[in-house]
Amino acid sequence: MPIIADIVQEKQRVSEQLEKVDAERSRLQDRLNELEVAERVLSRFGQAKRPGDGPRPATRQPPAAHSEAQLLPLGEATLRAVKAHSGGVSADEVRDYLSKHFGLTVRPNHLGMALQRHRRAGLLEIRDSRWHALR
Numbered sequence: 001m002p003i004i005a006d007i008v009q010e011k012q013r014v015s016e017q018l019e020k021v022d023a024e025r026s027r028l029q030d031r032l033n034e035l036e037v038a039e040r041v042l043s044r045f046g047q048a049k050r051p052g053d054g055p056r057p058a059t060r061q062p063p064a065a066h067s068e069a070q071l072l073p074l075g076e077a078t079l080r081a082v083k084a085h086s087g088g089v090s091a092d093e094v095r096d097y098l099s100k101h102f103g104l105t106v107r108p109n110h111l112g113m114a115l116q117r118h119r120r121a122g123l124l125e126i127r128d129s130r131w132h133a134l135r
Helices: 002-044 064-071 074-083 091-102 108-120
Strands: 124-127 130-133
Touching: 074 091, 074 108, 074 130, 091 108, 108 124
Parallel strands: none
Antiparallel strands: 124 130
16 A cells, blocks of 8 residues: 555645646746736837847838838828829739839738728729729
8 A cells, every 4th residue: 555655645746746837837927918018018109129120121222213202191192102093003003003102011901091091081982993083
């Protein structure tokens, strides 16, 4: 019976160690969650710097002739891009135009929101999956 007692004792010791590890894991998970929340809050205010957020080399320079166009808000640049295509234009073509002529890199969902704002304002309409300027 001493072997059974040793096994029971070892099981008890391992169970206690597992409880300690679980408690430590829970504590560390809570700490990680708090740090992630703090990072999100600070990034909203532009104070958080993530590793590798330093200056990055530009992949391509925007055209110098359009340097004043970089000051345009996305909505205005989007409206100009659609007006530049008289036969209508797809959203992908608008993104390409913004990139080539204004040096803007636009996420698809942001472009979609800008296009829809102009549609609701009565400046654009969509026909056959192509955007057309009304004015």
